[in-house]
Amino acid sequence: MLSACRLDALPRLVDVLSLSPLGVLPEFQRRGIGTRLVADALAGADSRGIPLVFLEGSPHYYGKRGFADATKLGFRPPTLRYPPGAFQVAKLSSYEEWMTGTFVYPDVFWALDCVGLRGERLKAPQPDARV
Ligand SMILES: CC(C)(COP(=O)(O)OP(=O)(O)OC[C@H]1O[C@@H](n2cnc3c(N)ncnc32)[C@H](O)[C@@H]1OP(=O)(O)O)[C@@H](O)C(=O)NCCC(=O)NCCS
16 A cells, blocks of 8 residues: 655655555465565556655565665654664655655554554564565
C-alpha cells in the first residue's frame, strides 16, 4: 500500500509516498509477486511525479528492488525506533538535489502507533526477518 507522506525539506514540504505494508499470501510467496508489486508501486509513483518513496523494511529485500539506505543518503527518519538499515528510500525521476530533510508520516500512522518498533521487537536482530 502506498500512503501520502511528506518530506520536510528546507525550502518547502515535498509530497512523497510510503510503501507499507507489502504482503503476498503465504501460498503465493517466493514466485516474484512481491518483486512485481514493488516495481509497479515505484512505476506508479514515478508516473505521478512523486520524487521519493520511503519505507521501513529489510535492506536485504528492498535493497535489490530499487531502495537504498536513506540515512546514508542524508535523509532523517521520523523516529529513533527504526532498526539499523531499515529506513530506506527510492529516488524517482522527478527527484531534485534540494529534496532532503526529515521524512514525516501523516497523523494516522502515529494514532495507530505503527511507526518503527518498540520493546523486544526493537532489540531483536530483524534485518532478514522483517521485510
Ligand atoms: C515479503 C513478501 C511481500 C515477499 O513477497 P514474495 O512474492 O514472496 O517475494 P518475491 O518472490 O518477489 O521475492 C523473493 C525474495 O523474498 C524473500 N522472502 C520471501 N518471503 C520472505 C519472508 N517471509 N521473509 C524473508 N524473506 C522472504 C526470498 O528469500 C527472496 O529473497 P531474494 O530476493 O534474496 O531471492 C512476502 O514474503 C510477504 O508477504 N511476507 C509477509 C508480510 C511482510 O513481511 N511484508 C513486508 C513488511 S510490510
